[in-house]
Amino acid sequence: MSRLHLFDLDGTLIHNSAAAIEISRHLGTERETAELERDFAARLLTPAEFAAKACALWGERLTEAVLAATFEAAPWLEGIKEVWARIAERGERIAVISLSPHFFVERLLDWGAHTAHGSRWPELPLRGPIDPAGILNARAKVRITDELCARYGLGRADCVAYGDSMSDAALFAAVPVSVAVNADHHVRDLATHCYNGRDLREAYALTAS
Template sequence: MSRLHLFDLDGTLLHGSAAAIEISRQLGCEREIDALERDFFDGLIDPAGFAAAACALWGEALTDAVVSAAFESAPWLEGIKDVWADIEARGERCAVISLSPQFFVERLTGWGAHATRGSRWPAIPFREPVDPAGILNAEAKVRIADELCAAYGLTRADCVAYGDSMSDARLFAAVPVSVAVNADHHVRDVASLAYNGLDLREAYALVADGRG
């Protein structure tokens, strides 16, 4: 039986960080993005509001070179490429679904992800406003999972989800196997399995060895 492995990005593949944080670190505006992250966590702004504020914060200073530097220096979990290579060898599929900008998320196809889905931000450098319709939310993760299943000839019953935050909870509820990766109790309590550590191979082993 084939499977579709669905990975979150921020806080999951990226340990203790997020795409927006890593980009802001390159631009020297960590304090400002931290404030936006707190507002988002507290529910004061939604994903579209966060994207609009971050877009205004970075402005035309954001370039492809900055995004590349942020991606390369980010605190990724160990073993991501190994896990995705094993998934490929098993004839299974893996995808990344993230609320973060697609121009960051899509770089993971070079590491072996079969598909990446992130929020649609304006082209870099920013000269247009954020279109709220292109910004993903928790509900969109389930919709995209269904779209990917249809594309690969699979169903939700064939899916495994990996995530860390409440934005993953709806997807966790929709699939039979889920792995809370370095997550707080809100997400661990709804997950099938839980992992704390710095190596994705160990989290993946919980599923690959038959426990999930």
């Protein structure tokens, strides 16, 4: 029986960091972005409000060249490409679903993800405003999972979720197998397995059969 593996990005595939944090380092806006991250974690900002403020902060300075450098330098877990190759060899599917900008998330298609879903931002360099309707939230992860299941002829019972924080809690509650990766309390108590470390091969081994 095939399975659908659902990966979060920020704090999960990227160790102890997020796309927004890594972009801010390249643009010199660490302090301002850290404030946005704190407000978001405290639920003082919705995902759409966070995206609108970050988009205004970065503006046209976020170019394709900056994005490429940011992606390359991010602190990725080890073994991502190897794990995804193993999953594909088993005839199973890989999806990345993240609240981060689509242009960052979709770069993981080149690493072996079958599908990648991020919040829809203006194209680079950033000029237009954010459309709140295109910004994902925790509930959207469940909706996208159901859409992918329908596409692949699978059900929630065939899904494995990997995540680290409150944006993954709804998905962890919806699927039978989940791995909390370097996670906080929002998902640790919901998870089937917990992993602390920097190697996705070790996290994947908890679910492989």
